[in-house]
Amino acid sequence: MGETEKLKDFLFDTKKYGWEGLPDSVKNDIIKFSDEYIHFLNRSKTEREATSFITEILDKNGFVNIKDKMILVPGDKVYYVNREKSVYVAIIGNKPVEAGLNIIGSHIDSPRLDLKPNPLYEDTGFAYFKTHYYGGIKKYQWTTIPLSIHGVIVKANGEKVTINVGEDDNDPIFTITDLLPHLAQEQMEKKLKDSISGEDLNLLIGSIPIGDEKTTERIKLNILKILNDKYGITERDFVSSELELVPAFKARSLGFDRSMVAGYGQDDKVCAYTSLRALLDTVTPAKTAVCIFADKEEIGSMGNTGMESHVFDTFISELLNKTNTNRPNLLDKVFCNSKMLSADVDAGLDPIYASVSEKNNSAYLGKGVGLNKYTGIRGKSGASDANAEFVAQIRNIFESNNISYQVSELGKVDTGGGGTIAYILANKGVDVIDCGVPVLSMHSPYEVTSKFDVYESYKAYRVFWKF
Numbered sequence: 169m170g171e172t173e174k175l176k177d178f179l180f181d182t183k184k185y186g187w188e189g190l191p192d193s194v195k196n197d198i199i200k201f202s203d204e205y206i207h208f209l210n211r212s213k214t215e216r217e218a219t220s221f222i223t224e225i226l227d228k229n230g231f232v233n234i235k236d237k238m239i240l241v242p243g244d245k246v247y248y249v250n251r252e253k254s255v256y257v258a259i260i261g262n263k264p265v266e267a268g269l270n271i272i273g274s275h276i277d278s279p280r281l282d283l284k285p286n287p288l289y290e291d292t293g294f295a296y297f298k299t300h301y302y303g304g305i306k307k308y309q310w311t312t313i314p315l316s317i318h319g320v321i322v323k324a325n326g327e328k329v330t331i332n333v334g335e336d337d338n339d340p341i342f343t344i345t346d347l348l349p350h351l352a353q354e355q356m357e358k359k360l361k362d363s364i365s366g367e368d369l370n371l372l373i374g375s376i377p378i379g380d381e382k383t384t385e386r387i388k389l390n391i392l393k394i395l396n397d398k399y400g401i402t403e404r405d406f407v408s409s410e411l412e413l414v415p416a417f418k419a420r421s422l423g424f425d426r427s428m429v430a431g432y433g434q435d436d437k438v439c440a441y442t443s444l445r446a447l448l449d450t451v452t453p454a455k456t457a458v459c460i461f462a463d464k465e466e467i468g469s470m471g472n473t474g475m476e477s478h479v480f481d482t483f484i485s486e487l488l489n490k491t492n493t494n495r496p497n498l499l500d501k502v503f504c505n506s507k508m509l510s511a512d513v514d515a516g517l518d519p520i521y522a523s524v525s526e527k528n529n530s531a532y533l534g535k536g537v538g539l540n541k542y543t544g545i546r547g548k549s550g551a552s553d554a555n556a557e558f559v560a561q562i563r564n565i566f567e568s569n570n571i572s573y574q575v576s577e578l579g580k581v582d583t584g585g586g587g588t589i590a591y592i593l594a595n596k597g598v599d600v601i602d603c604g605v606p607v608l609s610m611h612s613p614y615e616v617t618s619k620f621d622v623y624e625s626y627k628a629y630r631v632f633w634k635f
């Protein structure tokens with residue numbers, strides 16, 4: 169390296185692609201880790217399934233439900249399951265809880281189509297389910313793909329039936345039809361956002377009638393009979409159900425070089441899985457380690473399973489109660505002493521659509537975990553904007569542990585925007601920065617990540633809890 173090159177190397181902040189010069193041993197670790205991640209994606213397409221997968225792993229690794237513990241001491245590992253859709257986990261640190269928490273928070277809900285409360289109808293030889301989309305989707309992406317049905321139906325007597333149809337190769341799948349191009353002249357002239365209407369996202373579920381022609385709606389009747397034989401339900405039971413339609417295809421390795429993962433729901437199950445794995449590697453940290461798997465992020469974090477809910481505060485209060493350290497107003501102080509990585513995905517620069525990104529402030533697939541100092545829209549509206557002092561601490565942790573990281577914005581100024589759960593914790597007094605995996609085709613039925621970044625985010629979360 170010449171003198172000028174050396175000077176440039178010293179002064180410039182150049183981020184390399186992580187695959188560059190990576191030893192085979194590390195590549196193998198990355199491949200193994202991503203195979204396990206792909207398994208998680210296929211088992212956890214909804215928040216309820218992610219919750220049950222996560223608690224199963226926690227149980228196997230010595231974590232216990234906080235309700236079964238009366239006293240907590242350093243090293244204890246506990247979790248709280250919020251209505252089967254959200255999980256909060258803690259490993260009690262050597263320092264008292266009031267010294268502050270190191271929190272990593274992701275979400276386990278993803279954009280999808282929900283069934284309406286009165287979903288079933290028949291029209292001209294077909295039976296359908298009416299749907300209502302959940303989260304920010306491009307509606308046209310959800311037609312003409314195989315869809316599976318996941319969720320629960322709760323009968324009036326409280327009996328709960330778990331539904332999962334379309335994932336097993338022997339299961340039928342479902343789909344939403346679209347118009348043939350030959351007759352789509354008018355549709356094709358519409359704006360992309362108007363080309364498929366929300367009320368037309370109707371799921372095709374059957375076509376065989378039963379009985380004789382004296383009865384009407386006999387295809388609908390047949391569907392209800394099939395459902396009654398299998399699940400013991402009637403039409404009214406849909407009223408108390410939560411049934412979600414998600415892509416039926418499986419997460420897979422992407423590319424001849426297998427460098428990427430393609431799969432549904434990586435926003436934000438990629439950060440959920442990597443933080444879960446990092447948590448399993450954490451033993452008696454200095455500060456209490458807290459891991460959040462939130463629900464309802466995609467629709468604004470409202471409700472009793474979203475991060476706006478006080479259920480999380482109650483969990484932290486329980487840590488104070490059960491470590492025998494609680495006193496009036498201590499919870500506020502705990503939050504003011506706490507630090508958090510808001511573990512949510514980042515928009516990766518897509519070369520095909522590079523015009524929406526500003527190349528010096530974009531996240532690139534393969535350059536490591538992405539940090540967003542702020543999110544928001546227009547003039548940073550709605551952003552919690554991390555303090556420079558806190559960003560310096562995080563940088564220092566990552567740099568001293570050789571974590572590949574990149575700092576980016578969500579697209580060009582005034583092009584759009586978005587948010588995460590960061591501001592909710594920041595409002596409580598926590599130092600928060602967004603830290604997650606860059607994704608292509610975000611919110612689509614088939615999102616893309618780099619295996620390098622997936623592994624790097626796992627390493628980043630691991631060192632954060634050691635700090």
Ligand code: MN
Nearest residue numbers: 435436512513
């Ligand atoms: Mn997200």
Ligand code: MN
Nearest residue numbers: 435436466611
């Ligand atoms: Mn999202």
